[in-house]
Amino acid sequence: MLTRTQHLFDDATRVTPGDSRWQGRTSPDYWAFIGPFGGVTAATILRALLEHPQRAGEPLALTVNFCAPIAEGDFDIDVRLVKANRSTQHWCVELSQDGREAATLATAVFAERRPSWSQQQAKMPDATPFETIKRYPDVAAAWIRQYDFRFIEGYTELRGGGSKVQPASAFSKLWIGDRVPRRIDAPSLMAMSDAFFARIFHAKGEVVPFGTVSLTTYFHADADDLAKEDITHVLGIADARIFHKSYGDQSGELWSPSGRLLATTTQIAYFKA
């Protein structure tokens, strides 16, 4: 059953319009280790752009660079339309607090998604149905409790416990939905693209200090496509290719249950191990 009242995710990503400067506020509901869950920060930036009166077209690409921790409280979002042409818009966004240097630096591309030859080269991975899998248990981090994670492969235990034999696979396959079901839209895809647990936790079999440095997500479905899907969870896969000199990568895909590739994502993250 979908909630009829405002969803926590919509509260958490709420922005107050300005001209070039918008305002937001961190949400305790989506708090992570030392700041807000990066996916919600990214979704908030996307939402400021989606709601901007100058915005034209659909979100195509969003890159978010996490420069510094965001403290609990208010923040400003400076949005700038760097270049627009007939079919695309290029935005630059800086999130800051109390007039200090940027804590988050982002670029976004919006585009008219005109009809074209269409071909999905990738195949949806096999997946046990969502309904038949137990939800990931609650852990201390608030943001994790806002999601309904149902692991098919690459389950990892975040509450401590023994280290796995190293090096373990960094691959995971899981259903991801909002804990209180909410229809999947571009902001929730943006947030979910950062909702995979750190690949280093999987590879090392333990929780180590970790922080996403740069996150890029591409959208392969527009608002019409997503409305047609009308879904509240996606199948996510994520993997890492390398951990080296304190940084590791992640690549991921978000699929609709019907087999449509909705978004692809990649990130590079700091770790201490």
Added chain:
Amino acid sequence: MLTRTQHLFDDATRVTPGDSRWQGRTSPDYWAFIGPFGGVTAATILRALLEHPQRAGEPLALTVNFCAPIAEGDFDIDVRLVKANRSTQHWCVELSQDGREAATLATAVFAERRPSWSQQQAKMPDATPFETIKRYPDVAAAWIRQYDFRFIEGYTELRGGGSKVQPASAFSKLWIGDRVPRRIDAPSLMAMSDAFFARIFHAKGEVVPFGTVSLTTYFHADADDLAKEDITHVLGIADARIFHKSYGDQSGELWSPSGRLLATTTQIAYFKA
């Protein structure tokens, strides 16, 4: 044999230092369809940052958004250090011509690459040796003639010819080196990460109007690592997952012949088909 004179790539990516505004000039040697080869533009931006007196650390991530065509001639590169801390730097770069709106918008992360637990999860794809494969033939586009492409899989004919049976695989595996051998460094990896032929050409079996919109490359080897490799070509693989409503993606990897993953890359591109 390595050239002892200045390499064309170094000419093409040459920048004149400024404080926050640097200068460069398009190179006829790396000209593509309607502007400079995007990889050289990205490498030029990276080089301006690498040569910047405030730069600290190694290139970790570079995202380049191609907002508008760059005309033949001079351009300005406005570089801004948005945020720096003990171990990372976040830069924002805009390339423009004649004081007009930005033609290219980029963000970069530089980082100290401190020793850590190190693990390469991905395995190098099997590859026929570079020396045993014929070089890709010369075509009209100048930039292609600056590279030595040696296809192992996913060869495509850019000079016309019959359309392949659709939909064909978008996967390619090939060696990539500079035509005049040049030791692989971060700028050349950056350029090579955009040197794969458009995935849509492979999938459709024909050349169609195409342009990269956003390109992100992560560096998994630092200057020391690259110096130890001491190589002049890399093994590249690239694939696409989806073409939909005028945009398609690409993911790629660049490997040293010794089996080290040097860089990973992803892009989203416009096509007309």
